[in-house]
Amino acid sequence: MDHLTRQKIFLEATWWAITAFVVFLILFPILKNTPYYPFQWSNIIFIVAFITLARYIFLFKYTFLQKYQYFKIILIFLCIPLIFNLVNNLNYFIAVTDESAYYFLDGNLSQSQRNKMGLFIRTEMLFFGVGSVLATIIFPFKLLRSIWRYRNKGIG
Numbered sequence: 001m002d003h004l005t006r007q008k009i010f011l012e013a014t015w016w017a018i019t020a021f022v023v024f025l026i027l028f029p030i031l032k033n034t035p036y037y038p039f040q041w042s043n044i045i046f047i048v049a050f051i052t053l054a055r056y057i058f059l060f061k062y063t064f065l066q067k068y069q070y071f072k073i074i075l076i077f078l079c080i081p082l083i084f085n086l087v088n089n090l091n092y093f094i095a096v097t098d099e100s101a102y103y104f105l106d107g108n109l110s111q112s113q114r115n116k117m118g119l120f121i122r123t124e125m126l127f128f129g130v131g132s133v134l135a136t137i138i139f140p141f142k143l144l145r146s147i148w149r150y151r152n153k154g155i156g
Contacts, residue, residue: 008064019051026124033117034104038096039125042089046128049086053135057142072147076140083136090129097122 023044030037037043056063065071097118105114 005064008062011062012064015052015055019048022051023047026128030117030121033109033113036104038104039089039093039121042093043125043128045089046086046125046132049082049132050128050135053132053139057135057138060142060146066146069147069150072143076143079136079140083133086129086133086136090125090133093125093129 026047027037027040027043030043031040056065060066065075101118105117109117
């Protein structure tokens with residue numbers, strides 16, 4: 001394994017560790033204050049998709065994906081169901097929280113703490129949800145551009 005490949009693998013592992021740390025930082029206060037958080041997996045998917053795809057959009061030339069053309073084509077087609085899944089989960093979150101106003105927050109919290117936690121949950125879910133949807137829409141175009149540049153100009 002050459003030096004450049006090792007650097008790309010190290011960079012990828014570092015970014016995945018940063019992503020896991022961000023997931024922990026965001027979900028810790030929520031899981032600490034709620035006995036049952038029904039949107040845990042949706043929240044994790046939103047955060048991971050947003051950070052990873054945004055990183056790939058802006059730093060694609062530093063990833064190991066740059067030279068695998070067939071894998072890029074597969075990723076383009078995988079983004080289609082991912083977009084629908086993200087939009088569906090975001091819509092479900094908005095519908096549930098608009099109708100039942102954070103029923104899952106613990107009764108041990110005061111009303112002001114419930115309001116703050118509800119605002120935090122809504123804000124971060126909407127931020128990462130909308131960000132992940134937008135990143136998933138933009139990412140296939142980045143991949144198409146990369147494939148086109150590789151086929152026509154010989155660069156990734």
